[in-house]
Every structure is written in structure tokens, then in C-alpha cells.
Amino acid sequence: MLTMIKVLQSAIHWMRRVLVATAVGIPCWVLLSGQVAASVVIPDSDSSRLWRALVAEAGALHLPTRFLRQIPEQFVVFEFEDLHAFAAEYHPAEHRMVLDRSLSLNGAGRTLRPLGKMTHKQLETLYHELFHAYVDFVEHESAPSEAHASFLAFAREQQRCRYQQVLITPVIQKKGLKEERFLSEAESWEALNETWALFVGWAVWTKLEVAAKGGRERRASDRAGSVSAWIARLDQAEQDAALTGYYEPEDLEERRMARKRFLAPEFRLSAPELSTLMRDVLGSSAELIREAEQVLGRPRPPQSAPRVCPERTAR
Numbered sequence: 001m002l003t004m005i006k007v008l009q010s011a012i013h014w015m016r017r018v019l020v021a022t023a024v025g026i027p028c029w030v031l032l033s034g035q036v037a038a039s040v041v042i043p044d045s046d047s048s049r050l051w052r053a054l055v056a057e058a059g060a061l062h063l064p065t066r067f068l069r070q071i072p073e074q075f076v077v078f079e080f081e082d083l084h085a086f087a088a089e090y091h092p093a094e095h096r097m098v099l100d101r102s103l104s105l106n107g108a109g110r111t112l113r114p115l116g117k118m119t120h121k122q123l124e125t126l127y128h129e130l131f132h133a134y135v136d137f138v139e140h141e142s143a144p145s146e147a148h149a150s151f152l153a154f155a156r157e158q159q160r161c162r163y164q165q166v167l168i169t170p171v172i173q174k175k176g177l178k179e180e181r182f183l184s185e186a187e188s189w190e191a192l193n194e195t196w197a198l199f200v201g202w203a204v205w206t207k208l209e210v211a212a213k214g215g216r217e218r219r220a221s222d223r224a225g226s227v228s229a230w231i232a233r234l235d236q237a238e239q240d241a242a243l244t245g246y247y248e249p250e251d252l253e254e255r256r257m258a259r260k261r262f263l264a265p266e267f268r269l270s271a272p273e274l275s276t277l278m279r280d281v282l283g284s285s286a287e288l289i290r291e292a293e294q295v296l297g298r299p300r301p302p303q304s305a306p307r308v309c310p311e312r313t314a315r
């Protein structure tokens with residue numbers, strides 16, 4: 001079911017972008033600046049205020065803030081537009097995040113809706129986009145910290161050894177049907193970004209779902225219960241290969257066939273990627289990371305194993 005929702009969600013995300021992009025035949029981020037009448041661009045000062053409120057609320061709700069605190073408050077330019085409830089876009093060239101109006105306070109498109117009033121799905125969407133903003137920031141920093149340089153080096157290494165030569169599933173419903181693709185620099189970076197953003201959104205959504213399922217009868221001290229429920233869902237996602245990304249093919253011929261290509265199950269999030277994201281981005285506890293690594297670190301069928309990255313020494 002989750003996979004189905006994700007497929008639908010990303011299909012909507014993609015359809016909208018494609019509709020805009022194909023209308024004029026230029027990348028949608030160029031077209032979007034100033035051409036969509038329904039959009040509301042938040043002024044810089046308000047964007048900074050929005051960011052500060054966002055980080056404070058996320059902290060109060062025990063949502064991940066580790067990566068958010070590293071992004072300067074004026075970095076992201078927010079914009080609200082009539083998209084779709086779970087649709088959102090991030091445009092790295094302009095550090096611009098376009099969110100659906102349903103994510104704004106009273107649907108007015110002026111500032112973000114309080115995080116505590118958002119649905120779990122809306123928070124998943126928001127965190128997915130926030131992660132794109134984080135990568136954008138780390139990628140364009142003029143004087144990156146050692147931690148950021150290390151994160152980026154890891155991402156580039158994974159891009160090279162996991163996302164350049166991939167298998168895709170040309171028909172979403174038929175996971176067994178696969179084709180090989182050699183991705184361009186931009187395509188492989190997008191595939192990595194979407195895989196990672198998908199996980200970040202998923203991790204937040206799952207934490208919220210698990211907490212809600214626990215209900216009021218669960219004592220605050222029952223942390224072990226929520227950890228094991230989160231891990232059980234990770235296990236299911238691993239079996240379903242739900243943590244698998246996608247990219248938009250650059251080749252026009254291929255785009256005529258499919259506007260979006262989904263990676264094959266073999267290219268789902270790996271254990272080293274998971275550890276890095278949980279530690280550096282989500283700021284998860286060592287205990288949770290260790291358990292999650294065991295789930296994704298289980299041997300995967302050798303016949304379907306893609307090229308693996310060299311073993312890294314633990315950081």
C-alpha cells in the first residue's frame with residue numbers, strides 16, 4: 001500500500017512538472033519563475049522567519065532538525081502555488097522550494113502551516129523537499145566544514161559506483177522486467193537525490209505513524225516499542241524494495257517513452273547510505289542506526305546485486 005501511495009505521489013509530482021516543462025520545452029524551473037499566476041513568492045525576510053519557525057516547531061515536535069540547523073535561515077526561498085496536496089518541487093538553481101497551498105497557513109500561501117497541524121503525508125513531502133535543500137546547500141557551500149565535505153564526498157562516491165550504471169523497471173507493475181541504463185552526470189545525481197530524499201521523507205512519516213499507532217495508552221517511557229515498530233516497518237520496506245529512487249531521463253527519445261524512470265529493486269537504498277543519512281541528516285540515535293543497519297545490511301540476492309561501492313572505514 002505504501003509503495004502504491006509512493007508511486008502515485010511521485011507520479012503526481014512528476015506529471016505536474018512534465019506538464020509545465022513540455023508546454024514550452026524548457027526546464028520547468030525556468031518557466032516557473034514569474035509565469036504561474038497562482039504562485040506566491042515569500043519575501044526574503046518572511047522566508048527567514050518561516051525557516052526559524054519551521055526549525056523551532058520541528059524541534060518541539062521531536063522531528064529531525066540536525067540537517068535543518070545547518071542550513072542558513074535565508075538560504076531557501078519559499079513559494080506557495082496551487083499544486084496538489086502531496087506535490088512539491090525544489091529548484092536548486094534558485095534554492096527555491098515550491099509547496100502546495102495546502103501546506104500554508106489557512107491556505108493563504110503566505111507562510112507555512114504549523115507543523116503540528118500538518119498530516120503525516122504532508123510532513124513526509126515537506127521533509128523530502130527539505131532534504132533536497134540540504135544537498136543543494138552542502139553542494140554549493142564555498143567553504144564547507146569537514147563534516148559537509150565528507151558527506152558530499154560520500155554522496156559523489158555513491159553516485160559513481162551505484163547510480164551511473166543502473167537497472168530500471170520500465171513497467172512499474174512488473175518489477176521483474178528490467179533494462180540497463182547508463183546515466184548521465186545529472187541523471188545519476190538526481191537518482192541518488194531522489195532515493196535519499198525518499199528515505200528521509202519515509203523515515204519521518206514512519207516515525208509519526210508509529211507514534212500515532214502507539215496511541216495514548218503507550219507510556220512515554222516505552223521508547224523501545226516505537227523503535228521496534230519503526231524497525232519492523234523498515235524491514236517491510238526493505239522486503240518490498242520501497243526505498244528505491246527515480247530520475248527523469250534527459251534523452252528525448254526515452255522521455256517520449258517515459259517521463260520518469262524507476263530504478264530496479266537492486267538499486268534500493270543500501271546500508272552505508274542509510275547509516276550516513278540517519279547519522280548526518282536525521283541525527284538518529286546510535287541504537288536505532290545499529291538496528292537499521294542490520295536490516296539493510298542483510299545479504300541481498302547475489303544474482304541481482306549491482307556493482308557495490310568499496311567498503312568504507314567507519315567515520
Ligand SMILES: [Zn+2]
Pocket residue numbers: 128132193194197
Ligand atoms: Zn524529490
